[in-house]
Each structure stands twice: as C-alpha cells, then as structure tokens.
Amino acid sequence: xxDTHIIRNNPQKVTESCAKRGATFDAEVYAGLEQxxxxxxxxxxxxxxxxxxxxxxxxxxxxxxxDLNQLKQxxxxxxxxxxxxxxxxxxxxxELRNIHLNLPNILxxxxxxxxxxxxxxxxxxxxxxxxxxxxxxxHYELFPQLMDFTIPGKMAGSRFSLLRGPMAQLHRALAQxxxxxxxxxxxxxxxxxxLILNRDALTNSGQLPKFEEDLFHIKKGDDxxxxxxxxxxxxxxxxxxxxxxxxxxxxxxxxxxxxxELPVKVTCHSTCFRAEAGSYGKDVKGILRxxxxxxxxxxxxxKSDKSEEALEEMVGQAQxxxxxxxxxxxVVTLCSGDIGFSAAKTYDLEVWLPGQDKYREVSSCSNCRDxxxxxxxxxxxxxxxxxxxxxxxxxxxxxxxxxxxxxxxxENNQTADGKVKIPxxxxxxxxxxxxxxxxx
RNA sequence: GGAGAGGUGGCAGAGUGGUCGAAUGCGGCGGUCUUGAAAACCGUUGACUUGCAAAGGUCCGGGGGUUCGAAUCCCUCCCUCUCCGCCA
Numbered sequence: 080x081x082d083t084h085i086i087r088n089n090p091q092k093v094t095e096s097c098a099k100r101g102a103t104f105d106a107e108v109y110a111g112l113e114q115x116x117x118x119x120x121x122x123x124x125x126x127x128x129x130x131x132x133x134x135x136x137x138x139x140x141x142x143x144x145x146d147l148n149q150l151k152q153x154x155x156x157x158x159x160x161x162x163x164x165x166x167x168x169x170x171x172x173x174e175l176r177n178i179h180l181n182l183p184n185i186l187x188x189x190x191x192x193x194x195x196x197x198x199x200x201x202x203x204x205x206x207x208x209x210x211x212x213x214x215x216x217x218h219y220e221l222f223p224q225l226m227d228f229t230i231p232g233k234m235a236g237s238r239f240s241l242l243r244g245p246m247a248q249l250h251r252a253l254a255q256x257x258x259x260x261x262x263x264x265x266x267x268x269x270x271x272x273x274l275i276l277n278r279d280a281l282t283n284s285g286q287l288p289k290f291e292e293d294l295f296h297i298k299k300g301d302d303x304x305x306x307x308x309x310x311x312x313x314x315x316x317x318x319x320x321x322x323x324x325x326x327x328x329x330x331x332x333x334x335x336x337x338x339x340e341l342p343v344k345v346t347c348h349s350t351c352f353r354a355e356a357g358s359y360g361k362d363v364k365g366i367l368r369x370x371x372x373x374x375x376x377x378x379x380x381x382k383s384d385k386s387e388e389a390l391e392e393m394v395g396q397a398q399x400x401x402x403x404x405x406x407x408x409x410v411v412t413l414c415s416g417d418i419g420f421s422a423a424k425t426y427d428l429e430v431w432l433p434g435q436d437k438y439r440e441v442s443s444c445s446n447c448r449d450x451x452x453x454x455x456x457x458x459x460x461x462x463x464x465x466x467x468x469x470x471x472x473x474x475x476x477x478x479x480x481x482x483x484x485x486x487x488x489x490e491n492n493q494t495a496d497g498k499v500k501i502p503x504x505x506x507x508x509x510x511x512x513x514x515x516x517x518x519x
Numbered sequence: 520g521g522a523g524a525g526g527u528g529g530c531a532g533a534g535u536g537g538u539c540g541a542a543u544g545c546g547g548c549g550g551u552c553u554u555g556a557a558a559a560c561c562g563u564u565g566a567c568u569u570g571c572a573a574a575g576g577u578c579c580g581g582g583g584g585u586u587c588g589a590a591u592c593c594c595u596c597c598c599u600c601u602c603c604g605c606c607a
Contacts, residue, residue, distance in 0.1 A: 120569065124576045131576095134588035138537035147587080154587035277597095315597065335529065335566090337547090456567085460529095464548055466564065 080179050080453045087113055096185045099192050099415035104182065112175060119168045126161040133157065180282065181289050184450040186415055187424040193414030199427065200414065205398065206407030208431050213495045217434035218486040219365035221493060222246060222518065226366065237363075238355060238370045245517055246485075249501075250373070252508035253488070254348045254481045257375040257400050261478055265396045267346035267377060272326035274349060278316050283332055283455035284325045285421035285447075292356040295319040295370075319352035324475040327378035332455035335468060336380070341459055342389065343380040346478065348373065366482045367439065373481040379474045382459060383449065386472035390446040393476040394426045397442040400479050403504040406487045407431040409438055423448045430483070434490040441483045444476030489517075 086093055090106035097104040133154040140147055191200045209215075219226055225246035231239035242250055261267040275297065281287040286294065297317050320326060327345050336343075351374050362368035377396065381389045394410065401408045413425040422445035429438035449470035452458070458468040492500040498518035501509065 117569080120576085124569075127576060130587080134586095135538065137587050141537065151587050158587075337529085458566095460547090462548095466548075468566090 080450060081182055081185060082449075082453070083179065085185070086179070086182070092185065093182065097183065099186060099190075100183055100418070101194070101416050102183060109178065112171065112178075116168070116171055116175065119164065119171060123161065123164050123168050126157055126164065129157050130154065130161065177288070180454075183420045184285075184423050184447065186418065187446070189412075190418065190424055191412060191414045192416075194416040195414075196417050198414040199411040199417055202410040202412055202426065204407075204409040205402065206405065206431070208407050209433060209491055211433065211493075211495075215433040215490060215493055216497070217365060218432075218489045220434070221489055221497060221499065236370075238368065240366045240369060245513065248509060248513065249488070249505070249517070250481060250485050252505045253484050254373055254375055255508045256403070256505060257478055257481070257484075258346065258348050260400060260403065261346045261375065261377060261396065264399070265344075265377075267344045270323075270327060270330075270345045270347045272320075272323055272347050272349060274320040274323075274326075274352070275317050276320050276325055276329075278318070280325055280329045280332075281318055284328045284451055285419075285454065286321060286325065289420060293354050294321055295352050295354055320349065321353050322351050322374060322475075322477075323347040323349035323376040324378060327376060328380075328451055328473050328475065329455060330378075331380045331452070331457035331471065331473070334457050336457075336459040336471065337463070338382065338459060338461070341380060341382050341471065342385065343378075345378050346375060347378075348375045348481075365486065367486060369482065372483075375478050375481065377444075377474075377476045377478045380452075380457065381472050381474065382461075383469050383472050386446050386448055386474060389472075389474050390424065390426070390444060393474055393478075394428070394444045397428055397444055397476050397478045400484070401428065401430060401441070401487075404484070404488060404502045405504075406484075406491055408441070413443075419443070419445060421445070421447045421450050423450065428477075428479070430487040432487060432490050433493075434486075439483065439486075441479045441487065442477040445474060447473045447475070 081093065086109065090104070090109060094104045094106050133150060137147055137150055137154070140150065191198060193199065219228075225243045227241040227243065228239075230241050258269060262269050278287055281294070295318060297319060299314070299317070326349075327347055330345065331343065351372055352370060353372075355368060355370060358368060366372070377393055379389050379393065398408070398410070408428055408430045411427050411429060413419075413422075413427055418425045425443055425445040427440050428442035428444070430441045431437075432439050449472055451473045452470040457471045457473070459471050461467045461469050488502060488505075489499050492502065494500065494516065496518075498516040500516055501513070506513075
C-alpha cells in the first residue's frame with residue numbers, strides 16, 4: 080500500500096508510476112472521492128463529538144438525579160443523523176481502501192522503463208556456458224525413469240511431477256545445501272512455517288486482493304457454505320501458500336521493533352503452490368512450471384534506510400548458490416512492465432539451461448520498501464527518547480527455486496551418453512553410494 | 520471431537536453500563552544521587568487517523584447488535600490455555 084499522503088498530495092507521481100507499469104490510476108476520480116470523504120468525515124466526527132458530550136452530560140444528570148428525557152431525545156436525534164452518515168462514510172472508506180489495496184508499489188528511480196521481459200536490463204553474467212559436442216537434452220528427456228508425469232496425473236492432475244530415487248535425493252540435497260549456506264554463511268535464521276494462510280496474511284504481502292486467481296483457495300472439510308472472507312458468520316478463508324515469503328514477511332505484522340532487533344533475516348525451505356492460471360500452454364513439459372514446487376526463500380526486515388544495501392546483499396547471497404554449483408547465470412534488473420506488484424525494485428537471477436538454449440529465472444530478489452510494512456503495520460522505533468516510529472522495509476528473494484535449480488544442474492552437467500555429473504558442492508548432501516555420474 | 524477458562528497498552532495484569540484510552544507493576548526514555556555503574560527516588564511513556572493549525576475522531580481479538588452512553592450486556596466468527604478423546 081502506498082502512503083495515502085502521496086496519493087492525495089502527489090497524485091501525478093502515482094499516475095506516472097502506474098503508467099510505467101502499464102496500469103492506470105485515475106487521479107481525477109480519486110480526487111473526487113477524497114473531497115467527498117473529507118466532507119463526510121468532518122460531519123461524522125462532529126456528530127460523534129456531540130454524542131460523546133451528550134452521553135457524558137446524561138451521566139452527570141444521572142448522578143445528580145435530574146430529568147433525562149429531553150436530553151435523551153436530543154441524543155436520539157443525533158444518532159438518527161449519525162447512523163446513515165456513518166454508513167455512507169464507511170462505504171466510501173472501503174471504496175478508497177480497495178483502490179489503495181490495488182495500487183502497485185512506486186518504482187525506484189533506477190528501474191528501467193519497459194514493456195515486458197525483453198526490456199529487462201543486464202547487470203552481469205557469470206560462468207561459462209558449457210560446450211557440448213552433442214545436442215544437449217532438456218531435463219525431462221534425460222531420465223524419464225526418474226521423473227514421471229503420468230502417475231501424478233492420475234492422483235492430482237497436470238502440472239505435478241514425481242521424482243524417484245536418486246532424482247528425489249538430488250532435489251532434496253539441493254534444498255539442504257541452500258539452507259545450510261544461508262544459515263551458516265549468510266546469517267539467516269531457519270524457519271518452518273504454515274503453508275495454509277488466511278486472507279490477511281496474503282493481503283499484507285500483496286498477493287490479495289488483486290491476484291486471487293493465482294492462488295489455491297481451500298476450505299475446511301465441514302464448511303458447507305460459501306466463504307466470502309467477509310468475517311461475517313462463516314469462518315475464515317484459507318489459501319495454499321504460493322511462496323514462504325508470505326509467511327516470513329508476516330512474522331513482522333503488527334509489530335513494533337526496537338532498533339537493535341533489526342535486521343530480521345529469515346530463511347525457509349517450503350513447498351509452494353500456484354494455480355498458474357493464465358499460463359496454459361506455457362512450459363507444459365517437465366518440472367519448470369508446476370502447481371507445486373519447492374523453494375528456499377530469503378526475507379529481510381530492515382530499518383528504512385538500509386533496504387537498498389540489503390537488496391544488493393541478498394542478490395549476492397542468491398548468486399552464491401549458483402556459483403557453488405558452478406552454474407552459468409546472469410542477473411537482470413526487471414523493467415517497469417515486468418516487475419511485481421509489491422516491489423519497488425527487483426533483480427532476477429536467470430540460470431543457463433542448455434537444453435532450452437535459454438536463460439530461465441531461478442530467483443527473484445525484491446525490495447518492497449514500506450509497501451508491505453504499511454499493509455501489515457510493521458514499524459520500528461527510530462528514537463527511544465521520543466518513541467518515534469517508522470515503517471520498516473521488507474525484502475524477499477528466492478535462494479533459490481529448488482526444482483529449477485535441479486533442471487539447471489541436470490542440463491549443464493549432462494554427458495554425451497546421457498548421464499549427469501554431480502557438482503562437488505552437493506556431494507556432502509548425498510548418500511555415500513550416490514553415483515559420481517547420475518545414470519551409472 | 521467433548522468439557523472448561525480466557526483474549527485489555529512493548530510485556531505482565533486490574534477493570535462487569537456513565538470523565539476509562541483505561542489502575543498498578545515491569546520495561547523504555549529523561550533527571551537526582553554516584554568517580555562510573557547498580558540500587559533508590561522524581562518525572563515521563565499506547566496505537567492509528569483527520570486537520571496548515573487550533574482542535575478532533577477511532578481503537579480493550581474480528582464483525583454485528585442493544586443503549587442517550589459499551590472494555591463491561593447480547594449474537595457470531597477467530598485465536599490461546601487446561602483436561603479428556605483421537606492422531607503424525
């Protein structure tokens with residue numbers, strides 16, 4: 080959520096930022112609503128003041144034993160005027176809040192302007208792409224016996240996979256290694272977190288209300304009726320976590336940190352669930368784009384003046400994993416048209432996939448500045464003397480997507496006879512009898 | 520799933536219809552004392568929000584209701600704790 084003062088006093092800034100993203104913000108309509116809000120709010124607050132004063136007076140009269148009837152009637156009239164005005168105000172405030180919740184974050188000044196992924200700008204390239212004397216295979220062509228897609232089809236549906244034996248172990252080893260690097264080398268605390276989340280949590284991090292169609296919406300077994308998420312009578316809506324970013328960021332919701340508690344640095348290996356609506360026909364083969372995948376996530380909650388350096392740090396930490404695995408990659412800055420809703424600035428790490436002859440995203444590291452913090456009321460005390468508070472800044476980054484990293488390991492280390500050389504960095508995480516060459 | 524008890528400021532914990540935004544303690548901040556620190560003592564200290572300001576409004580788990588007036592009464596949902604059952 081944006082600072083409402085910016086929206087009110089500097090609407091062209093919002094309009095511009097939205098335009099860069101390919102979204103629209105109608106400053107005039109907004110100004111009209113704001114004008115109405117001011118008038119109404121003034122009226123309501125006035126009446127509320129009258130109500131309080133009148134009630135106090137009646138209180139005194141009761142104590143003195145005076146006649147209440149006349150005052151009571153007056154107060155009833157105030158109430159009659161107040162009720163509809165309050166209702167009107169509440170509706171208006173909700174309308175405004177909806178607008179606020181659907182406005183994307185303001186972009187950092189150095190975010191390149193562009194339409195889509197083609198306009199992302201290159202930051203750096205690392206590693207040498209492997210030279211194959213043969214046509215490299217795609218990951219799902221390499222070991223069909225260890226990576227199955229038909230069995231999941233019958234128990235779950237499309238976009239699910241089944242990994243077997245050494246493939247499953249390799250996948251697990253990757254996650255383990257990432258977690259160890261981030262906890263031991265990079266100073267993150269390992270967290271294990273709920274994967275079923277309520278609307279509030281997802282609203283705080285920015286997935287809701289705008290991107291409901293990307294989520295799996297679930298309900299308890301005994302909820303027969305509709306759940307509207309309106310907290311009226313019928314329980315609470317639940318969603319499967321699309322990324323542990325949501326849970327990790329929400330650790331800070333409704334929290335006032337003291338300065339020495341920051342930065343909070345947390346990491347989590349978790350399963351992620353995404354509906355992948357609107358990606359029909361896209362990356363249908365293999366494990367690249369699944370409804371269910373695993374990811375090691377990094378989240379930092381930092382003082383408001385520290386988020387820029389924290390972003391750089393985080394990108395470095397994600398890169399460390401690729402370097403340890405000796406996988407060629409590049410780092411790009413996402414352009415205005417490609418960047419996510421909550422982010423002010425985002426770097427993507429794209430790993431080289433020789434089978435596809437393309438770089439593909441394995442990590443996305445974003446500085447959300449105070450966007451999520453405002454939604455979830457996460458602040459820190461800047462000065463204990465005056466007790467002054469400021470919103471914290473939040474950052475998230477994948478470190479890394481486990482399945483996609485597995486793809487990269489398989490494709491980059493394949494041999495002419497269809498086997499895969501295991502990277503040194505993974506060996507401590509594999510069983511002793513794990514073959515030097517997968518496929519042997 | 521059954522039975523019970525609760526949800527109040529950074530924390531602990533009073534408050535059961537009328538100056539209660541809320542006692543008290545701890546913690547925080549400032550000060551006195553001290554070579555310095557601790558202790559003691561004094562003062563101060565909730566959040567959000569409208570407004571240029573003056574001055575207001577909202578908030579006692581969420582939502583709704585009763586009332587002139589609700590932290591306090593009613594309805595409903597959520598959460599926590601204890602006991603029993605079940606279960607990884």
